[in-house]
Amino acid sequence: MSVLSRFGVTVETLDKFQDPAAGSGRVLLLDGDGTCYQATATAKKLDTAMRRFEQQVLEYMFLAKCESARVHLTPKGCAKNGRHLLNGVKPYQGNRKGKDKPPLLELLRSSASEVFQHHPDIQVFSHYRWEADDALMMDCYSIHNGVLVSEDKDLLIAPTESYDVQTGQFLTLPKGERYGYLERKYTPAGSPRVKGKGTKFWFAQTLMGDTADNIKGILKYDNKLCGAIAAYNILDDIQSEDDAANVVLDGYRKINQNVLPEAEALWLLRWEGDSAYNFLKELNLSHANLDFLEDCYNQDWRRDEYHEPEE
Secondary structure, rough: OOHHHHHOOOHHHHHOOOOOOOOOOEEEEEEHHHHHHHHHOOOOOHHHHHHHHHHHHHHHHHOOOEEEEEEEEOOOOOOOOHHHHHHOOOEEEEEOOOOOOOOOOOHHHHHHHHOOOOOOOEEEEEEOOOHHHHHHHHHHHHHHOOOEEEOHHHHHHOOOEEOOOOOEEOOOOOOOOOOOOEEEEEOOOOOOEEEEEEEHHHHHHHHEHHHHEEEOOOOOOOOOOOOOOHHHHHHHOOOHHHHHHHHHHHHHHOOOOOOOOHHHHHHOOOOOOOOHHHHHHOOOHHHHHHHHHHHOOOOOOOOOOOOOOOO
């Protein structure tokens, strides 16, 4: 199904509309991994998948009112910024073993950057050191007129304007703000979930974890399991990164759980060499939490031996 059809627009009638992005200079920052899944879901030939991929990117450009696109992919063999080496409660993405994928998925993800290298409006990047999410976050901090599109909730931490494909809404934060907000939501089946925008969502993730990437988060907070609603209740009234960091670190420190494997698995790079540890050190931590963070850093929270990441 075309994304545009959700909003009553078909690809065949696009030429009847004036381009909303003309002269805007806006750049679509697209998480292309999901787009590759959609393009290869029923495709029998690579050419068919490539055409579907291009059509999907152009549709997102139209909906997000962008003149050009930067599409980031995580091909097979990506080192994923070493997240698979973290000594977390659970192995990073360890829940993905044995899951079927479209036959043409990896071929599309590994070849799209070359196929689109001369496209007038679309640039495609395949990343082998870090994940597409990391590359998108780095774009968010280096491209001033970018509009982020991703159905991966990890990128909710980005401060950049984003386009929500499900609702057709543009989500923004006040200029210069990155902390943001949380929202209490429910799945169609009625299960509670937390969404939001900005680093406040990342702090929530460090508490509740991320089942999609097999990240546990905190084992217990105040002697209770910490799911989505508990994380929301803990952080909802907290209005600054400093206070949020201290609340989260207080929780980890009280149970003597190393925060870094969970935090680094969830953190997305703002620039090459960035880390969750660097981010937390930028904040105004209590003396107890600053000492705790240094103790965590000096422990064996990351393996050094070679280990294949999950695909």
